[in-house]
Amino acid sequence: MTTDSHTETDGAAHTSTGLSNNKLGMWLFLGSECLLFGGLISTYMLYRGRVGEGPRPSQVFDIPFTSVSSFVLLMSSLTMVLAVSAAHKGDDRNTYLWTTVTAILGATFVGGQVYEFTAFYNEGMGFTTSLFSSSFYVLTGFHGVHVTVGVIMLMSIVGIMKRSKVPGSKSETVEMIGLYWHFVDVVWIIIFTLIYLIPA
Amino acid sequence: MSNAGYVRIAAILAAITALEVATYYVDLGALFLPSLLIMMAVKFYIVVSFFMHLRYESKMFSWVFYTGLFLAIVVYGIFLATFHFFS
Amino acid sequence: MAIIERSITSTEVFSVATPSSSLGALKRPVATTGWKSWLFTVDHKKLGIMYSAAALFFFIVGGLEAVLIRLQLAAPNGKILNADLYNQMFTMHATTMVFLFVMPMAAGLANYFIPLQIGARDVAFPRINAFSFWAFLFGGLFLNLSWFLGGAADGGWFMYAPNSGPVFSPSHGIDFWVLGLQITGIASLAGAVNLITTVLNMRAPGMKLMRMPIFTWMQLVVQFLLLFAVPVITVALFLLSFQRNFGATFFDVSAGADPLLWQHLFWIFGHPEVYILILPSFGVISEVLPVFSRKPLFGYPFVVFSGAAIGFVGWGVWAHHMFASGLGPVSVAVFSISTMAIAVPTGVKIVNWTMTLWGGKLEFTAAMKFAVGLIVLFTIGGLSGVTHSVAPSDTQQTDTYYIVAHFHYVLFGGAVFGLFSGFYYWWPKVFGKLLNEKLGTWNFWLMVIGMNMTFGPMHILGLQGQPRRMYQWTEARAGEGLFNFGFWNMFASIGSIVLSIGILLFLINIVITARNGKVAPLDPWDARSLEWMTSNPPKEHNFDSIPTISHLDEFFHRKYQEDASGQMVKVKTAEQVMKELEDNADAHIHMPSPSYWPIFLAAGLPVISFGVIYSIPIAIIGGVIVLFGCYGWSIEPSTAPDDDFDPPATTKDVVHVG
Numbered sequence: 046m047t048t049d050s051h052t053e054t055d056g057a058a059h060t061s062t063g064l065s066n067n068k069l070g071m072w073l074f075l076g077s078e079c080l081l082f083g084g085l086i087s088t089y090m091l092y093r094g095r096v097g098e099g100p101r102p103s104q105v106f107d108i109p110f111t112s113v114s115s116f117v118l119l120m121s122s123l124t125m126v127l128a129v130s131a132a133h134k135g136d137d138r139n140t141y142l143w144t145t146v147t148a149i150l151g152a153t154f155v156g157g158q159v160y161e162f163t164a165f166y167n168e169g170m171g172f173t174t175s176l177f178s179s180s181f182y183v184l185t186g187f188h189g190v191h192v193t194v195g196v197i198m199l200m201s202i203v204g205i206m207k208r209s210k211v212p213g214s215k216s217e218t219v220e221m222i223g224l225y226w227h228f229v230d231v232v233w234i235i236i237f238t239l240i241y242l243i244p245a
Numbered sequence: 246m247s248n249a250g251y252v253r254i255a256a257i258l259a260a261i262t263a264l265e266v267a268t269y270y271v272d273l274g275a276l277f278l279p280s281l282l283i284m285m286a287v288k289f290y291i292v293v294s295f296f297m298h299l300r301y302e303s304k305m306f307s308w309v310f311y312t313g314l315f316l317a318i319v320v321y322g323i324f325l326a327t328f329h330f331f332s
Numbered sequence: 333m334a335i336i337e338r339s340i341t342s343t344e345v346f347s348v349a350t351p352s353s354s355l356g357a358l359k360r361p362v363a364t365t366g367w368k369s370w371l372f373t374v375d376h377k378k379l380g381i382m383y384s385a386a387a388l389f390f391f392i393v394g395g396l397e398a399v400l401i402r403l404q405l406a407a408p409n410g411k412i413l414n415a416d417l418y419n420q421m422f423t424m425h426a427t428t429m430v431f432l433f434v435m436p437m438a439a440g441l442a443n444y445f446i447p448l449q450i451g452a453r454d455v456a457f458p459r460i461n462a463f464s465f466w467a468f469l470f471g472g473l474f475l476n477l478s479w480f481l482g483g484a485a486d487g488g489w490f491m492y493a494p495n496s497g498p499v500f501s502p503s504h505g506i507d508f509w510v511l512g513l514q515i516t517g518i519a520s521l522a523g524a525v526n527l528i529t530t531v532l533n534m535r536a537p538g539m540k541l542m543r544m545p546i547f548t549w550m551q552l553v554v555q556f557l558l559l560f561a562v563p564v565i566t567v568a569l570f571l572l573s574f575q576r577n578f579g580a581t582f583f584d585v586s587a588g589a590d591p592l593l594w595q596h597l598f599w600i601f602g603h604p605e606v607y608i609l610i611l612p613s614f615g616v617i618s619e620v621l622p623v624f625s626r627k628p629l630f631g632y633p634f635v636v637f638s639g640a641a642i643g644f645v646g647w648g649v650w651a652h653h654m655f656a657s658g659l660g661p662v663s664v665a666v667f668s669i670s671t672m673a674i675a676v677p678t679g680v681k682i683v684n685w686t687m688t689l690w691g692g693k694l695e696f697t698a699a700m701k702f703a704v705g706l707i708v709l710f711t712i713g714g715l716s717g718v719t720h721s722v723a724p725s726d727t728q729q730t731d732t733y734y735i736v737a738h739f740h741y742v743l744f745g746g747a748v749f750g751l752f753s754g755f756y757y758w759w760p761k762v763f764g765k766l767l768n769e770k771l772g773t774w775n776f777w778l779m780v781i782g783m784n785m786t787f788g789p790m791h792i793l794g795l796q797g798q799p800r801r802m803y804q805w806t807e808a809r810a811g812e813g814l815f816n817f818g819f820w821n822m823f824a825s826i827g828s829i830v831l832s833i834g835i836l837l838f839l840i841n842i843v844i845t846a847r848n849g850k851v852a853p854l855d856p857w858d859a860r861s862l863e864w865m866t867s868n869p870p871k872e873h874n875f876d877s878i879p880t881i882s883h884l885d886e887f888f889h890r891k892y893q894e895d896a897s898g899q900m901v902k903v904k905t906a907e908q909v910m911k912e913l914e915d916n917a918d919a920h921i922h923m924p925s926p927s928y929w930p931i932f933l934a935a936g937l938p939v940i941s942f943g944v945i946y947s948i949p950i951a952i953i954g955g956v957i958v959l960f961g962c963y964g965w966s967i968e969p970s971t972a973p974d975d976d977f978d979p980p981a982t983t984k985d986v987v988h989v990g
Contacts, residue, residue, distance in 0.1 A: 060533035076313025083317030084567030123255035179580040212969030
């Protein structure tokens, strides 16, 4: 995360729109990410019925399990927003606390995904088994990488904040990671419905 | 927004998620697909509007983000339509 | 250079950030001259020059590839290249010209001139800017390394399945192609975020959107197109990578895949891409034409909105590249109509340019010649483009030389002529010396004649049925009479030599100008926009004081005012306008400080890519480099803190940039 501002306040003060460069940049990036995930989801949609010799989606999906991990990710959005809120109040203790909790929830989600992939693999659904399996792993794998990157950022920012090494505004840095984190969450909201709940 | 407000929103999201999962066990017939899509859209909108503060931020952020979302939906929608995905 | 101190006598005192107290994991680079000052710079002007220099290098590479193609086809049974090498040659020619020449050249101009045109001292994210450049350069070099490591990509620039699969292309060429484009894609995406933020957020006071110079406007549209189009090709490239390197079968028909998936993803990106290539040049000539017509641009808002409309409608026409693929009548009809529709905003621009010339005091400098050349040549290419929107006709022309003729008229006659117009127009701004106008005239005419000789006959060849990618033709197939292959292929090949000589003259012009070119006056063209309201070349901080903008064509309105009879008369010289800015100079300006991290981070990307092709442990090393770079980057402030300067800066009166 970069903060090009020099002091707590001048991130937005000098700009012609009055908006912070960092936040505008982040929203632009997220707008771009819509087309990335849109492409992956569309590819999956095209190929979800092409299972070849391998298992069909409904044969491998474990809806109760995925519902729980979806819930975990959803709740991590709550803890993230609490961290941002604490950061804006200058409440360091709660910022660290909620950031850490968010990272733990995110890591739990990733752990669940690893477990799920392993289970699928054991049921005969390898990466190259069918077009369905390849496009499923690529889509959910990309999302998983996004969550992992988020977890790394969350853990790093706690460490960096504790050593007071954040250049620029601390609260804006947390907010930026928050935006990214919530976006990853809304992508999962879509994946959970379109991929898991709606049968092929 | 207060922390209690965020918790309330999270509770709403959790409730919608519970409803979504319930559709898996209850046969809704023709309502199944539309109800799931609507719940998905509502959850998406709530997270983006309140947790990401888009409702309270400059219109510019909404423009750039929803332009991306709109393009993705329309372009990939047409793309899938050429494969007769919806028929 | 990190700080510019200005004493009362207005002589500049350059001080540098002392590395000792830098928060970064490495001490900050402080060199202000020599190679280090370029390697670690975050200055948008230095980066703009490096972008353009690298793009020019790739232009020469791509041009040599084109000449080899033309020599091979000059006579029947060409022996210069074998079939395999020929495939690599046309694939890499197109890839190089599109991704490594036109795009980065436009990015170079954008980098250099957007901040100057909007009255900013740098871009919004200077380090990301540096990262974009290095990622582009490393990606481009990585792509071309494949020539030496078992052969380059050979599936054509749109890399259709099944030719892109391991069966038809067993060498690593396509792997290099995929990963190289992925890296340049990251560069484009980062650049798009950066430049959009810059245009929206860094404008000088009073610089409303509708007072921005047209070049900046067109670049804004281009950057939005990149922002939304790059992720689409990213998806396609990832799928292809997973197919080639990890055994997936996304485009393998025998495994039940649909080869049209690639075509759609490629062209959803690919059609916005053609506007990404042409709109910067539209922007350039919209600057050049008014200056050398001594008239404001005719219908400025129409040029702006037609540019935005092209950008928007450009998202709904992609399948016209696929009329021959069996899309079905409904899809074909819809995309035919949308393709015809997009000709309208393009036509609006042509009308606006022509009306700008109408009644003007035309001055045919080299820049102006290239701009007028664009109008004419692009119109020819645009008209043949409209013939493609008619699906039955397009089906006849698909994969023939008619297509090659069309896109070279719009891309060479359009995009490249616009860039050359920009070179001649802005050279004095960037280097302080005027390019030789006489050589420029020769350069222009040889390029016009050469390009029409080369690409004009391709219309005929295509309509006669010469396939687009055949590597040899035989006497038996050449036919007779005026329209035989033999004559027109030879004609086109001679044309390519003429064209090459024209471009060579430009390179010679650069050398001559650098050695003993005429030093440019402050305002050589009597220009209109803000980038001319500073010295040649501009100072590191661009403007001594940030001007307040009250007009479109601000610089012109500061020089000229209406007299009693309504005539615009010159009331001030450029020097006087400059003097006003200097008199109000900001006392202390902190520019963003140089950094190791952009080049470091970018260097990790090709390492990862090598690993994907050859061995995963190498990719992990690359990942560690990237991760380490991210940490170094995030704990280093973009602008060194005040106490990090030698002599220490007083916080009073300091103007921070970026």
